Structure formats: C-alpha cells, structure tokens
Amino acid sequence: MSPGRLKRILGRIPLHVIVISLVVLWLVPTLGVFVTSFRSRQAVRTSGWWMVLSKPPVPSQQEYATACASCHGADGKALATADLSDPEVVGEYTRTNRLLQMLRQEVDGQPHVQDAEWQALVQDQSRTKEVLDKLAPVGQHLAALSGGSLAVDYGLTASNWIDALVGYKGTTTYQQECATGVSESGKFKCDASDLLNPEGMSRAFLNSLLVTVPSAILPILFAAFAAYAFAWLDFRGRTWMFALLVGLQIVPLQMTLVPIAQLYSRLGLESSFFGIWLFHTGFGLPYAIYLLRNFLGGLPRDLFESIYLDGANHWTAFWRLAIPLSVPAIASLGIFQFLWVWNDLLVAIILLPGNPVLTYQITNLIDPRGGNWHLLTAAAFLSMIVPMLVFLAFQRYFVRGLLAGAVKG
C-alpha cells in the first residue's frame, strides 16, 4: 500500500467514527424499547435492558448462609413467625430494596442482621448500591426456598407481547392467569376471543387498520380527479384556487376538530369509522391534489394531444393515461397518508374515543412511576412494526413524495 493511500484512509477515520456514532446514537433508544419488550416484568424492574446478555444473579447459598441461616435455618423454617419457605412472606420482598428496608428495621429491639459484617453493610446508607447488589442473590435464594414461583425470570419471553395484545394488566402474566383454562380474575375467556378485548392492543391494531386503509385510499381517489382538472382542464379561477390550496396545506389540524366533532354528534357520527375517514380525507386532500397536479402537469403535452387525436375524451384520457402514468406519485401519496393517519393521536382521541386506536391505547398504558415498562414497550413496538415495515419497503416513494412536496413545489 502506498503511503499516500494509507494517509488518506487514516485521515478518513474521524469521519467514520462520527457517522457510526451518530447511527448508534440514533438506534440505541429504540433498541432499548425493543429489548425490554422481551424481558420479564421483574427483570425489567431490577436491571437495565443493556444487562440482558449478562449473567443473572445466581441463587447463592453463601450469602444466605452467612447473613440469615443462623436464625432462619438453612431451610428457612426455623422461625415460626418468619417462615421463609412461605411464598406469602417472601412475596413481600421480591424487590431487593424492599428486602433491604426490612433488614434495616430492628426485630424485638435487636438489629435484624446478626452477622457483624453484614450488619455494618446493611446500616451504611452510603453503600446502598453495593448492598443491593449483594442482596440480589439472597432474594433469588429466598424465592427458590419458597417454592420457586417468585424467582425472577431473566430469560427472554414473549409474554409481554401476549399480555399487551389481549390487554392483560395484572401482576403475573396472561398465560398464568389462564393456566388452568379458566381466567382466575374472571376478566378473560382464555380463548381466541380475548384478542378482541377492547382494552387490548390487538383490538387497537385492528381499529388502526380500519381507520388507516380507507383514509389513505379515499383522498387519493378524490385528489386524482381534482388534480387532473388543475393540470389539463381550463376553467375560471384555476390559478388562484390552486394558490389557495397551497395555503390550505398548512392549516393546523387543531382549527377544525371541535366544529367537526360537534357536527358529527348532531349527525350521529360520533366514534364512527366513516366519520374519521372523511376527516382524514378532507385533511389529506390539499397536499394530495398539490402533489398529483404537479406530477400530472409535468407529463408531456404530446401524450394528451395524441390520445385526443385518436378520438378519446377527458374521461378516457384520465383513466387510460393520467392514472397509469401517475402510479409512482400515487404510491408516494399512499405511503405518506398511511403513515400520517396510522401515527395520528389527536384526531383519534377526539373523533374516535369509542374505538381506541394503537396510539391512544399506548397513552392509556403510560404509568408515570414506570411500573409497566414491560407492557408499554411491547405495546409501543406493536404500533411501530407496521409503519417501520412500510417505510423500509417503500422508502424510495416516501422520499420522493417528501421532496415533491417540500422542495419542488
């Protein structure tokens, strides 16, 4: 290798480092949610998602033997008032900080922990993090002593996704709830019909599809006719009407929601899919017409003249020429509108509260104290799969639509 070439390669290293770090930086937040959606509730609460591949704390006899066994006994049954083989007792302390709090309290006027070294460690407020790490295996051992059902499952699991799909929000999992075939709390039927639970994400997924597909097709249909008129027909007000359309493109959604909601309640269209289709159609039209008109107007004039000489009228020119040629533009628009409607929250909350879509259902799951990250991450990812796939598969068209709207026009 020549020195010049080597120098060039070395000189480019900073560039690669910057670009790759950017890419990683952009990926990590999403990756965290993806990984978390496959971890059990307890695992999510006790360790960060980046620990997923590290070794989980092993149930250890050693810590238990030095700190606890002298009073509680090796099998945990020595003290009748604190039977550590009883899942009900141990169940109170599944989280290590709860366990620590318990150990810091006095028992009958004496420190809870007898072992001198452990006693000092437990009471030292400045070493909390260290002691929590040491207590993790003790907790695991207690869980094992009490029958194992409380042991933290550090393996990957699909149960969050199942729970999210059927709308299970309890403290175990849907699979455990339905282990016997009959729902313990009576909230579920434990068959496929649970997928239609109004609180579940699978129902919301269905609602999102029902909202989005027609809302993506209808505006294109109406826009194609109007765009043809703007491009190849002559009428009064053609120019200023189109200029007005350019302005209408950025009317904030917020301007129109309340009057439409009121109109719908008078017409009995509250929470109807038909109503929300029409709304999204109305709102998608200015951009759709604008983009299609620019595309159609850019087609060669000769094409239209020759088809006319062949005896065609506007109707045939529209269906035989304009529509087939604008397939790329239609694809761009379809993807644009699909992503826009699928990701919408505001319109869905106001016009379709009775049939919650994915975005709405996710906001219902948010817990400020972070108690259900396992469910929330699975639900969020469920809502992201479709737009991500659509985006990755049709990125070319999406970018083209973006450029046509924002730059050329």
Add this chain to the structure above:
Amino acid sequence: MVPKIMKQGALTPWLYLSAALLIMLLFIVYPTIRTVTLSLRDKAGAQPATVDCVAGEPCWGVLENYRYALTNPEMLQALRNNALWILLMVPGTVGAGLLFAVLTDRVRYERLAKTIIFLPMAISFVGAGVIWRFVYFLETGEGAQIGVLNAIIAGLGGQPVAWLTNSNWMVNNVSLWIVGTWLWAGFCMTILSAALKAVPTEILEASRVDGASEWQVFWRIMFPLILPTVTVVTTTMIINILKVFDIVFVMTNGLNGTEVIANRMFKFIVTNQGRSMAIAGLLIVLTIPIMIFNVRRFREQEEIR
C-alpha cells in the same frame, strides 16, 4: 399556460373538481370559520364571550377568550416555549440535518446510515414518546436506574437527574428538544441531502482546482446554492413546531414548565370551548405569515415553469 389540449364541456372541470372541493369546504374551510366564531363565545358556545368578564377586572369584551390566550401566565409560558422551540430547537435540527447530509455523503454506507437516521420519521410521536421516556426514566426508589441516561450517570458516580420533572424548567425543555431533534433531523437531512446532490460537481471541482479548502467550498458555494432548500425546510419545521402536541402530551403533559400552545388548546377542548378555540385561533394567526410565504414562493416557481 392554459392547457386547452382538447374540447371540454363548460361543466367538465367542475365535475372533476366537485367532490374534492366539497370535502375541503366541509372539513377545512367551514370548521376554520366556525372555530373563529366559537372563539368569540363562552365556555359552552351559548353566549358571547363578554359574559365571562368579571366586574372590576380587565375585560376585552367579545375578545375575552383572546385576553386569556394572550395574558394568562400559563399561556404566556406556552407562547414562550413555542418561541424557544422555534428559536433554539429548529436551527439545531436543521443544522444537524445539514451536517448529517454532508457527512453521510462521504461514506460508502450512506444509504444504511441515512435510513437509520430517517427511521424515527416512520413511527408515531407517541411511540417516540415511549422510547424517550424510557431513556430519561428516573428511578426514585432505591432500585437500580433502568433508564439508560441515569444509569450512565450513576455508573460514573453522579447523582441521577430528573430529565422531565426537573425544578429547572429549561432542563425539561431541552430534554424534549432532543426528542424533537431525534425525530426530525432525518427529515431535514433527507431533503437537504437531495439538494446537495443536485449541486453540479463541475462547479465544486473547479473551485477545488482553484485551491479552495473544503470549508470554503461548503460555505461559499454549496451553502448559497442550497439556501432556498434550507429556507423551505426551516419553514416546514416552524409549522411542525407551532402545531407540536403529541410529544409534549405523552412526555410531560406540559407540566414543569414545558407547556405548548397546542397542548393548552387540548386541555380546554371539553371544559372551556371558547378558550380552546381562541387558542386555536391564535395558532392560525401564527401560521398565516408562513402560508403567505409558501403561496408567494409557489407563484414565483409557476412563473419559472
């Protein structure tokens, strides 16, 4: 300009236009007008807004709801925040987009890198909100920090930070702007990258031959050439920010000094329609300059056509 490619009946254009025009009249024009009239009425829309005036206190008569929208402390906070989003977050995002466009242009894995940075555009603001709430999460109990940012800080021996509920409102806002940048930098990058690629290479080569440094080539030649695109991207971003709602609603719900106009409007939508509509009215007034700008730009381009 006038197409006249073939004979047409007097009614033909209107047949093609009617459905679209009717729907737009019903769903954009009518509600916008109605919103303005409702903004002049009371909570329930039953009486003129004047009835909300309290004797002995300032009153703007029928514009009483606008007095609220322009003088209430929480509204002022929202207006301040939207202004800060536009003044600080928009240039940051457009700048980041431009930087990414320039950088990715020089590596062989350009497509992959751009796809990944652009990907957040595909997901909902709600999904992005969940993703970033998790990044910013603060464990206030004694358990481990499971939010990546606070875990790093704790790992380095620092005190975990309340990124979204900080007593310093600027921290909360900056946290939101980072989310906004993560979402929109890819959008800016994609459009600016297309503009950069359209710059003729001969001009660039010529100036390099003349001894211009890469820095000079960028600022003296490329940047002026893509300036129109930078303007378009910036105005589009300003519109996005004026309307920004979902991110704030999901991440902070406007608490701790992060209120924005659209979230205020949403909060009143049921409890005080008059106010809600006045805030929406304010929003449209703020977008009008950009509408005019867009229409002008469109007309200029039509003349070039």
